Amino acid sequence: xxxxxxxxxxxxxxxxxxxxxxxxxxxxxxxxxxxxxxxxxxxxxxxxxxxxxxxxxxxxxxxxxxxxxxxxxxxxxxxxxxxxxxxxxxxxxxxxxxxxxxxxxxxxxxxxxx
Numbered sequence: 617x618x619x620x621x622x623x624x625x626x627x628x629x630x631x632x633x634x635x636x637x638x639x640x641x642x643x644x645x646x647x648x649x650x651x652x653x654x655x656x657x658x659x660x661x662x663x664x665x666x667x668x669x670x671x672x673x674x675x676x677x678x679x680x681x682x683x684x685x686x687x688x689x690x691x692x693x694x695x696x697x698x699x700x701x702x703x704x705x706x707x708x709x710x711x712x713x714x715x716x717x718x719x720x721x722x723x724x725x726x727x728x729x730x
Contacts, residue, residue, distance in 0.1 A: 700730035
């Protein structure tokens with residue numbers, strides 16, 4: 617699975633899937649998974665969300681760590697009200713096995729109105 621495919625799958629789960637599936641994408645030692653799931657649960661209770669990935673870029677690579685930056689168009693719909701934002705995010709992925717990488721942490725760098 618490419619990095620782009622990984623994050624397409626990730627954001628599909630965030631928008632439409634069972635958030636417990638994020639357990640398979642996060643490193644078992646990540647202290648952030650619980651909060652990420654709680655955040656997206658709260659958002660999904662308030663609005664319907666659609667995420668379009670504009671770009672995914674490998675920023676840095678070490679033997680056991682990847683730094684990825686993505687740029688998203690995020691649209692939230694609550695009834696007739698639609699909110700649209702652009703979001704730049706940074707993800708740290710750590711190596712679990714010889715061929716498997718998982719998210720350790722993610723941070724939003726910038727959000728602007730679209």
